[in-house]
Amino acid sequence: MKIVFTGGGTGGHVYPLVAIAREIRRIYPKKNLDFYYIGQKDEFASILLSQEDFILKFVISGKVRRYFSIQNLIDILFKIPAGFFQSFFMLLLLRPDLVFSKGGSGSISVTLAARFLRIPIFLHESDVVPGLSNQITSKWAKKIFTSFPKTEYFDPKKIILTGNPIRNEILNGDRLRASEIFNLTLSKPLILIIGGSQGAEAINDFVLRIINDLLKDYEIIHVTGRENIKEIQAEAQVVMDKDLDKYYHPIGYLDEDKLKHAYCVADIIISRAGSGSIFEISAVGKPSILIPLPTSAGNHQSKNANVYAQLGAAEVVEQENLTPNFFMDKIRLLFAIPEKLKEMSQAAKSFSKPMAARSIAREILEFLMLN
Incomplete structure (x- = not known):
């Protein structure tokens, strides 16, 4: 099985991915399981994820902002499309069973490519107010895991309240x-x-x-x-x-x-x-x-x-x-x-919800076993 993770490079995005990956391996310790990370190049994320045996692949990253600026225009017209094509061909070669997105800059290109390739997408939103990347991705995500009970915007039928994954x-x-x-x-x-x-x-x-x-x-x-x-x-x-x-x-x-x-x-x-x-x-x-x-x-x-x-x-x-x-x-x-x-x-x-990572890991594995 192959699972691709994506998300921004800060601790708020990376630590939950580590927590989920650890729980997946605890539940399913077999060797036929590979974790990939596709996202923006970031030293912090690279060091942390490589220590967890992720295979790292980097793409050009663009950010969708809530206001007009020249940088926003550059990102939307150039960086995000470039990241999309990079992600598309990476996913085409890998053919992962699932893409799991934590949101943040860089993730939108990966999830958009996954949608075109009909690869199932799971999403986790940390905050009460979802970021724009997650708002967009939520439209084609199969399941959306949320941290707070009052999270805005998402389709209630897709939501599973788990809390934010932490490393136990x-x-x-x-x-x-x-x-x-x-x-x-x-x-x-x-x-x-x-x-x-x-x-x-x-x-x-x-x-x-x-x-x-x-x-x-x-x-x-x-x-x-x-x-x-x-x-x-x-x-x-x-x-x-x-x-x-x-x-x-x-x-x-x-x-x-x-x-x-x-x-x-x-x-x-x-x-x-x-x-x-x-x-x-x-x-x-x-x-x-x-x-x-x-x-x-x-x-x-x-x-x-x-x-x-x-x-x-x-x-x-x-x-x-x-x-x-x-x-x-x-x-x-x-x-x-x-x-x-x-x-x-x-x-x-x-x-507190200390079992959040395990709950998400179980949902991922259950989905993969049934599909």
Whole structure:
């Protein structure tokens, strides 16, 4: 059997593909199963997927935007058609049994080619508001898996609510191992700050503004993004009180092993509001403060965050409201009411769907066995 996966190159697209592929192999461990990835060339996706034994093939990628621009015109008239023809001939040669799309730039060319070749398409949508690629692909997808119960736009007859697939390996962290990895003191409540797989400059800059206030009462693991780590470390050394530096632990990126231990040791998590982040945070049952990316397509991060926060699992702070006094007051208030943190943790666990990847894997295998 051959399954082609496609999707954008960010962690929000790639990590779920890894989770689904692992579950398919657990359920169906036979050797006559090949995973391919066809999509835009991306170093992050290439490294991660090659480690999972995906066969990688790259196509020219274009993005469909919700507004007019010269770049949008170039993508629609040139890049997407070029990617379509590349995908068409790749799929024609491979003849996969199924194409699974996670959406994002690059996926539309692959799914359009699959439609022309009459290859079955399954789709997963992470967000409350679907991206344009998934909106288009949904018209010819056989099944659509969704993360949130209130996902907009899709044909209800095709929808299967599964949650967002997460890697179950991140659920098995250990506090003592975290202490060793990050050189923690564990003498104060610990806050884990994550800006997404690529980091978040606005969050990084804000952390530096309030770093001394934070470190007086809390220990911090700060995930800056690989591209930002050296700059953040240098700036922190300038602005941070020297007697507080033992409580500050910046790191560029958390691989799977480090991530599970960081999640375990955290008392509260500050994060962007991508679906992947929300579902990982909920699976580990941690209270969170979500800072939606204001430029996310269709404002989907804000909508994700507010759906999640309505359950009592998180607090939402829009980036435009990130002021030192307001933010520090919010953190102190949460830690001042342990019962509130406990309720947030319970709400997070109630929302979580740790079996999402397995549910999707079963649907894929059941379809392939019957067709």
